[in-house]
Amino acid sequence: MKSDEFNSLVLGLAEFVRRDGRYPYPELLRHALNKLALEVTAVTYPRTLTGLLGLLEKPVKTWYPQRLLPKEFDSDFGLLYEGGLSEEASRYLYEELLEQGKIPEFATAATKQMAIENFSFKKILQSLQEVYNNDNDPERIQQEYVLLRRFLIENPYTTSAQLRKVFSKTRYIDTQEVGELYENCQVDELCWNCDRCGPLFKKYGKLRGIKPSACNDHRQNLPFIRQITWKQGLRRLKFGIHLRICLPGIPEMRLFKVLEELQSKYSDQLCAIHLYPGIDRYDLQLRFCDQSTWAVDIKDYRSPYNLAPKLTPLFGEGDLRYDESFYVIPIQLEFRLKAI
Template sequence: MDASHSEAARMLRPDEVTVHLIASGLIMLTQQTQDQPALTLPYPEPLQRGLNRLVLACLRRNRPPPRSVMDLLNWCREPLITWGLDLPDGSVADYERLLDDQIPTATCEAWARSGADIEANLSEETFMHEVITICIESDDPEAYTTFRRMLIERPALTALEFQQALGELDIDALQERLKEAYEPAPRSAAHNGQWATCAICGNLMLRRRRGELICEDEQCRAQGRRTPARLLPLRDGVVWLRRDLRRYIAMPGRAELQLAADLEKLGLQIALWPAFDRYDLRVTFPDKTVWAIDVKDWSNPFLLARSVNNKPFPNDPPWDRAFFVFPDARRAQRPDYVRAFCNALRVHSDRVEACFARDLLRRAKEQIERGSHA
């Protein structure tokens, strides 16, 4: 464990470290078993360490502990709040669990990041920083926008489509980064010689243990649509956006693009990822008022606030008001989402607010109305 990780761990309660290790181990296990029909030894080290800590925590509380890794996986399919751990108030909702069948949930992803393990948790930030550096050196902000949209809108591609995507990038170094962004699609997700893609997000659909098709994105699963958009034969050599980019670039990116489109319908000027991604959207009103928007799509507002506390809202390019904006689906999932986020936020400013997308659109309409009467 490096110094930065040790320092982060000291800031967490012992049971938070336990959940972080288990969540990290679950994600590693998912990658490890992607093309294997069964679990194989050795299990990921964080998963085993997390299990050991959980056993000790249960024994100290005179509670029956999980007896094995397989038993732990069953625990992970139950609400985290039932584990009887000492976790901060508001950090766990009663519906949150680490696994949905065999798929790590967004809650699992958030807890995996909570330990601030730079190598494991911030790999997508390192990757995107390299992309930004390439575009800055080429003085080509449009190339960055094109590249990022590609990741968001094309999570699964046939070999031919991937070659065409490479051809859309004029900078050789970006073509190399695009090759790093994708990996061969897992054969475990194929059935009868073909993969299926989600009709909502375009991602590959996975199979539950009972064989039914589901999307990896739990928000897509919540909509209940299981009819695939496309069927891609194995012979087409399908590639899939790698996991960290799917979760932390493509998933929130869909909400970013949708919000940008909705604001443009109001006649507003929108800049996507201004100044090479200082924040997500820069909105300019007819009266020249400027809003800065950072879209956040985490299932757990407490863990999101903890992440945001380490990164104050950028003030360049300049803006008059700034907003953290959450997809409306998070409101249906947890009505107190905004309050829980703000309660855990240490970085406060009367110029920075938090709200759901629908509320932001309402406020944008009010701002347009005020500007027209000024």
């Protein structure tokens, strides 16, 4: 496959970044860089590591051989950004590689660990979907799924005590499995959260978010930036869950809340709104009082070219039947707030 070399480069860089760039460099990365040195012709291949890291921050389309570039990668982005994986490289890693099981056979334990972490949410989702289809208690299973999904979106930080409290009575969701979606914060660690993009990290003395192209102003005095007070058992969503569940979930919940307000105003027209119906077949189902139903799925994509191949008709059988279906693409928050 022509994208194998590119994939090895992304996986190798992910391991490299996880180790904070400490020597020795991951085998996967060395292998990928050796290949890269032979393939790159558009620019002079850097002779030093610093030069190479600089090149990897530049838009991929300016230096990577076009014929080896997978079409799923938005090549306006670089592979690295401020010493970490760029947001597009992170998205590609989790969505196109780990999620699809595209891990090279010779991947190291670190890569396999990332794949396992990424699979932890899918494992819960799949087991719920299975019982949903075979059990006589679908309403409860659906309720518990929505509880979990909302919890992950609305609580990027939590504590072991809160997890026990919220999930102690769930019949189909195990508290420990939810706990595995989080990692422990260090004792007395200064933790920050952005209401628009979730947990922040410090880089070069500044707070940084997971998706700088959409949310990059994280000055500590802004009203949507909050410091999380450290307490015993404080936990933060793991990176992959933050990226794949919490971040896209923020516009999903915002739209849901706007619709709830509309429903309370126009309850004679909009009868019900269901979140993640059928254990996540799509994001929102709107039932109108004239018996018509709309299905809505939110896709937070910057590039329509990357989104297009992912668009398929929404599932519409049984209770999920709909008359109209919509893919909704969130615009930048400032514009959205103006629109509301």
